[in-house]
């Protein structure tokens with residue numbers, strides 16, 4: 001048997017087939033071979049009356065080995081044949097689940113004749129999240145067990161269900177408490193005693209009632225609206241085949257759809273992000289010996305929108321928070337906003353009233369910095385102003401206990417300067433939350449020049465504990481995300497000066513896949529905020545002395561058009577609905593005239609995408625070169641988790657390889673010639689040039 005990833009033994013006339021393939025018992029060629037050999041042993045063991053299949057470690061099989069999908073000769077058929085063999089066994093085969101039975105794991109379980117699980121087991125078909133469908137009979141077996149509406153729901157959303165719902169839906173047969181092997185053996189003995197006939201999923205009839213037809217039609221409509229995710233339409237076709245065709249013909253439809261999807265750029269992009277999101281916590285050069293500091297309580301200075309949102313993250317994870325404000329009024333306001341947010345979740349059924357109270361009870365308000373002296377981690381979330389933040393950091397340096405971590409939530413200021421202000425820079429790290437802080441998944445963890453290794457490790461761990469995706473950034477203006485956002489917004493304003501309309505830019509960028517176009521984003525986050533950042537960057541010499549740089553945002557601010565909150569910005573607002581406003585075109589025309597910029601009417605959709613995206617990508621490559629980000633995948637995670645970049649494009653660095661680095665360099669140089677390059681906006685990064693010249697890919701790049 002290959003490398004003992006699967007072992008067979010017989011106990012009291014019951015065959016036991018154990019999979020041990022850490023970390024998640026993923027199906028690999030070795031597991032398939034091991035299972036085949038295990039079935040050979042069971043076939044030869046004429047004494048055994050039934051077979052129990054189960055897994056060692058933290059979980060039942062959590063799917064096919066995603067890494068193996070990259071192989072050019074990957075084939076679902078060996079695993080499918082194995083499942084057909086299991087299904088055909090004349091003696092009962094039971095799957096004893098635990099942990100998570102996902103994708104190929106659930107397919108394996110469904111090929112068995114009986115499934116049982118402890119109540120905390122979760123089941124699901126998450127392939128769609130990788131741009132795929134279940135490729136080993138899952139689309140044929142699940143509708144037979146659970147009916148088409150539930151099968152469609154699970155396969156096309158990828159959501160997980162607990163054992164109780166799986167039992168109610170017909171996916172499993174029994175819930176029991178205890179170890180999987182013991183549960184499986186007890187169930188097998190019962191089946192043997194009852195002389196129960198084997199129940200093969202493959203021969204069950206699919207219910208083709210009205211609900212089935214309706215569910216298929218609805219899923220088909222939804223899939224048509226999302227052409228960037230071709231798996232959705234494939235899932236409908238495969239499940240339709242389960243309804244209309246015999247099992248093995250349906251299986252062929254499914255296999256063809258899987259083979260096609262595996263090679264799509266969407267699936268490649270989503271698989272890249274799956275691994276990139278897991279790689280972010282690996283810190284190059286960090287010894288595994290470094291131990292994290294214990295975080296049992298958190299302090300937050302500032303109970304404004306940011307501070308309150310940050311506090312919610314910790315309360316949600318059961319960690320007590322002390323919120324410090326400068327006035328009783330500000331504190332009460334902050335806590336009442338948090339309560340309102342929780343109550344809104346409760347109204348939507350996402351929280352119970354008791355959970356709201358439990359979380360609120362974890363939040364303590366205070367007007368006194370000394371109440372932070374017992375906290376293990378203190379985050380300052382005060383107004384974004386260097387002097388104010390320096391003062392707060394200095395106070396925290398004095399008040400916080402030795403060993404406590406001091407974090408700054410700055411988005412634009414120099415973390416090293418703030419770290420020095422505390423007088424204990426080793427304890428300081430940047431934690432850049434994104435707004436709304438209780439919702440956005442991204443957390444930039446900013447490593448200062450002196451941040452201690454255990455502080456960085458602790459920051460990454462606590463981020464995961466509160467459900468964030470942490471990405472380490474070095475110190476630079478804007479860190480990874482906002483630094484790359486800058487050229488994107490810069491070109492938005494230039495295109496407006498050249499005669500493009502906000503609604504045109506937003507339409508094109510939303511069709512590209514961004515969650516929201518840049519003009520709408522600017523209005524939502526506040527033109528005043530954007531203009532303030534620009535003005536301060538000018539003053540600090542962080543942007544070139546280009547008088548036309550972000551001229552539109554500065555003008556709109558000057559005119560009191562602060563965005564959605566003032567009813568006008570890049571658009572005019574009817575409530576929250578943006579309405580194209582001819583006044584903006586007039587403002588831009590005047591500005592263009594003032595700065596001697598020629599307006600034109602031939603701005604194409606392609607130009608808009610290239611003008612906004614290519615400089616952003618170029619900046620990302622420069623960030624890699626400078627070592628501000630560790631890996632190309634980290635940048636992709638920043639943009640997909642924090643800026644609404646379309647996951648089906650894999651992130652800006654993944655997209656750079658799709659464009660081709662030679663083409664990217666050529667296009668940047670083209671715009672440099674056409675638009676002028678006095679301020680270096682279009683100069684390709686040296687790293688881009690060297691990779692393009694040597695025919696390498698950016699996503700495979702590692703710092704030498």
Ligand code: COA
Nearest residue numbers: 023024026062063064065066067100102103104126127278
């Ligand atoms: N194939 C290959 N590797 C996998 C995997 C799979 N199907 N599922 C998980 N892993 C790896 C992860 O890459 C990670 O490796 P690392 O520690 O080297 O980074 C490790 O297993 C643990 O996974 P992680 O996600 O960090 O652990 P978790 O406890 O938070 O979550 C799961 C566990 C199983 C719920 C989660 O990993 C998951 O959803 N996996 C994908 C399941 C899936 O899509 N299956 C269908 C595949 S077609």
